[in-house]
Amino acid sequence: MATVEKYLTIGEASKRSGVPTTTLRFYEKRGLIRSIRSDGNHRLYHREMLRRISVVRVAQTLGLTLSEISNALSDLPDQRTPTKRDWERLSKRWRKQLDERIAQLQRMREKLDRCIGCGCLSLKSCAFYNREDHYAELGSGPQLLLHETPDA
Numbered sequence: 001m002a003t004v005e006k007y008l009t010i011g012e013a014s015k016r017s018g019v020p021t022t023t024l025r026f027y028e029k030r031g032l033i034r035s036i037r038s039d040g041n042h043r044l045y046h047r048e049m050l051r052r053i054s055v056v057r058v059a060q061t062l063g064l065t066l067s068e069i070s071n072a073l074s075d076l077p078d079q080r081t082p083t084k085r086d087w088e089r090l091s092k093r094w095r096k097q098l099d100e101r102i103a104q105l106q107r108m109r110e111k112l113d114r115c116i117g118c119g120c121l122s123l124k125s126c127a128f129y130n131r132e133d134h135y136a137e138l139g140s141g142p143q144l145l146l147h148e149t150p151d152a
Contacts, residue, residue: 007036007044017053024053030066032056034079048081055082055090063101064094 014021027033028043033052035043052073059069072090076082082090 006047008047008050010035010043010045013045013049013053017050017057019053019057027053027056030070031079032066032070032073051081052079055087059090059094062094062098064097068094068097 008016010021010024013019014024017024019027024033024045025043028035033045033049033056035045035049038044055073056066056069059072060066072093073079073082076086
């Protein structure tokens with residue numbers, strides 16, 4: 001019976017994970033995954049890194065930033081591969097963030113519907129008009145779209 005190698009070249013890891021080699025290098029630079037170096041100084045990824053790569057990709061499709069993903073994965077000792085229990089903990093943490101984003105998107109959708117419904121985009125009747133910039137105290141960016149406001 002042949003022994004299965006524990007390490008994959010960057011090309012093999014890319015093929016198995018569906019992630020381009022440039023992205024793997026980027027993930028490694030950001031500390032999301034790690035490799036060892038061969039005698040020829042080539043990257044070698046332990047097969048368990050495939051699971052970490054998958055977790056990163058799934059989290060990205062959920063809309064999480066690489067910083068959020070990195071923070072969550074940094075809680076794992078020695079950058080180990082997430083277990084089922086780790087994933088349950090990570091997904092629970094991310095669920096709250098996703099719920100907040102869903103609520104934000106729903107508010108935005110409702111406000112856009114009102115704007116599209118009137119069709120005028122006039123400053124007199126636009127739901128997004130911010131007379132005298134009184135929403136500046138809430139922070140930068142499109143506050144009327146991003147947050148629930150008392151009169152919007």
